[in-house]
Amino acid sequence: MTGATGGFGRVIVLRLAAAGWDVVAGARDMDKARNLVAEAAERGLALRTVRLDVACEQSCRQALEESAEMTGDGPWALVNNAGIPQAGAVADVDDEQARRLLEVNLLGPARLCRMVLPGMAARGGGRIVNISSGLGRVPWPMGAWYSAGKHALSALTHCLRVEAAHLGIRVSLIEPGAFATPMLSRALNDLETVRNPANPGYTATTRLFTAVDRRVPGPEPVARTVETCLTARRPRPRYVVGRDARLLVPIHTLLPLAWTDRLKHAVTGLPRTPQPAAPPAPRPAEQAAAAKETA
Ligand SMILES: NC(=O)c1ccc[n+]([C@@H]2O[C@H](COP(=O)([O-])OP(=O)(O)OC[C@H]3O[C@@H](n4cnc5c(N)ncnc54)[C@H](OP(=O)(O)O)[C@@H]3O)[C@@H](O)[C@H]2O)c1
DSSP: OOSTTSHHHHHHHHHHHHTTOOOEEEESOHHHHHHHHHHHHHTTOOOEEEEOOTTOHHHHHHHHHHHHHHHSSOOSEEEEOOOOOOOBOTTTOOHHHHHHHHIIIIIHHHHHHHHHHHHHHHTTOEEEEEEOOGGGTSOOTTBHHHHHHHHHHHHHHHHHHHHHGGGTEEEEEEEEOOOSSTHHHHHHHHHHHHOOTTOHHHHHHHHHHHHHHHHOOOSHHHHHHHHHHHHOSSOOSEEEESHHHHHHHHHHHHSOHHHHHHHHHHHHOOOSSOOOOOOOOOOOHHHHHHHHHHO
């Protein structure tokens, strides 16, 4: 399980441990990992942790080796949950920030899938659960890189499911809507970091994220869905979780892009037409006269 100390991650590992799973929780911050183990112990649950930065190949390899040493074998299931938001307009997010997002949200999960496949195949099967987002199917302006990374993760997951089926490996994608985790405040920080004051989308998106953050439900439905992916005899290829995602995903799939563009303009405050240029400053009379003379 990657990103186990975060909003979804914490709830998922505690739920799975309570259900009797032998969970190895991947964490990039070992202080947070210790807190998680302590919280599990308070509930009478045993939880083991490994240091895991999904953006680093060496860390992925080492975490899987440590996990195999702890459990005596490679994982029967992998849950790719770690993710970052990297909000901001396409015009303002630089290559380094975009690359970082793709490392964490796409290349890391893909690499871990690749690393666990041979072991799962040798053991006759396994489960892979990739946590994408409703925004992977509803590309959201001011969060384009997040949507792009999740869209790519979805495509990769759907291909992997077909490629790995004959090995007895079941692959599922979860597309949550908005839930109460630190993810939204991380996105708000991103907006502050890359903010371009001339772009009205920042103010409206900050207002939107703040409002959403106040009303979103807790992350339990996502944890419940992960458990379903692991326990169902035939897990579904895809689970859309949350009322907002269940509403927005079909709307975005069915309506013409011109209509959904209008909706996005309205919500993000991004203007649909060029803004009228400021009228030219009146030239002083002498300047006008000089210009006349020259002409
Ligand atoms: N919350 C939502 O509304 C929502 C909606 C749709 C999809 N999702 C997806 O659900 C997943 C979990 O999100 P969340 O809401 O739980 O966010 P979160 O609370 O911000 O947690 C993200 C987790 O990922 C970890 N992480 C970040 N970079 C990492 C790296 N390089 N290596 C390993 N771990 C890393 C974080 O570690 P630290 O604790 O050390 O920072 C944290 O544990 C993400 O993939 C996100 O895109 C979330």
